[in-house]
């Protein structure tokens with residue numbers, strides 16, 4: 332779309348100022364649209380500020396590596412322009428059991444000569460400890476190093492993007508403004524006012540109830556609640572280095588699914604600690620710019636979700652983390668829960684719900700990693716479908 336004066340440009344409304352909404356706002360404004368974003372909260376407070384801040388390229392399947400790497404580039408660009416902290420820290424999957432080490436070796440053997448290979452290395456125990464002093468040396472067999480992961484502090488990053496988009500692309504933000512009704516060509520807000528738009532993208536995260544609830548009926552999309560914790564600042568400027576994950580995580584992301592030993596590993600964990608499967612626990616750690624270590628997580632879906640954060644889940648998460656990492660202090664500064672929408676038949680649930688109106692949600696545990704890339708991909712298709 333050619334750049335037109337703002338008054339002549341087509342108008343796009345985005346509902347939701349989480350990472351998905353911000354990603355769409357950025358792409359649409361770059362493509363010459365006049366963009367307005369509505370969010371019912373005074374500032375972003377949903378899943379997008381409650382996560383690990385992991386740009387987790389390693390966890391994505393091969394088929395979407397281009398989108399994931401493009402998203403990573405967009406994060407680096409956004410950080411430079413919006414001024415938030417980002418660290419291209421890479422990641423380590425630590426192996427403390429023979430089957431974990433076997434899965435990592437199988438994964439490496441499958442990928443070392445492919446496009447991902449240049450970013451991957453298998454490290455022995457000594458090399459692993461050199462990459463991260465936080466790897467627990469007790470029983471450590473080795474690790475898989477990947478250099479593609481980045482770390483952001485989600486709260487400061489996501490909350491700084493609106494000011495940058497406003498400054499640079501004249502995107503209008505209306506916070507504390509709930510959208511109560513959407514139809515082709517207009518958005519109505521809770522004060523009863525109606526606003527005309529040419530295209531509307533609804534990025535309402537796990538809120539399936541307010542706008543177009545019928546669009547979700549019969550669709551395999553569910554809310555998922557996760558428990559998270561954060562330590563106080565680690566003493567003496569201690570850094571864990573890369574993001575850290577262990578054997579439990581090999582069950583969680585689809586990238587390890589082709590490894591022949593994975594099913595034996597899954598069976599061992601199911602037999603040894605069925606509570607981990609029941610509560611969807613796999614454990615990871617990242618460290619923000621303040622030196623705090625972010626720890627998690629568990630996964631409870633749909634009707635399993637209760638408003639109460641039971642302490643046993645946090646205890647289990649900490650128990651499993653302490654098997655694979657060691658840090659100077661485990662004293663906690665915060666605990667919280669996050670809820671995301673998970674679409675189980677694809678990367679994102681993208682649906683036209685009325686002419687010129689789309690919902691875009693269900694990114695599951697990959698929204699921070701993929702939103703920028705998926706939004707670019709989407710607008711390329713959408714502009715092709717709806718020439719301006």
Ligand SMILES: Cc1cc2nc3c(=O)[nH]c(=O)nc-3n(C[C@H](O)[C@H](O)[C@H](O)COP(=O)(O)OP(=O)(O)OC[C@H]3O[C@@H](n4cnc5c(N)ncnc54)[C@H](O)[C@@H]3O)c2cc1C
Nearest residue numbers: 347349350351371377378379382385510536669698699700
């Ligand atoms: C604990 C946790 C850890 C995670 N870790 C990672 C990670 O490390 N890496 C990764 O890639 N992904 C991670 N994720 C996933 C990622 O955070 C989500 O996929 C992503 O944040 C979803 O973004 P979103 O914009 O769709 O939703 P949200 O961030 O929830 O944003 C939705 C927004 O829509 C607004 N809204 C809803 N309805 C309305 C309405 N009617 N009117 C106005 N505003 C409305 C809400 O106020 C909210 O601000 C994690 C998620 C959680 C919960």
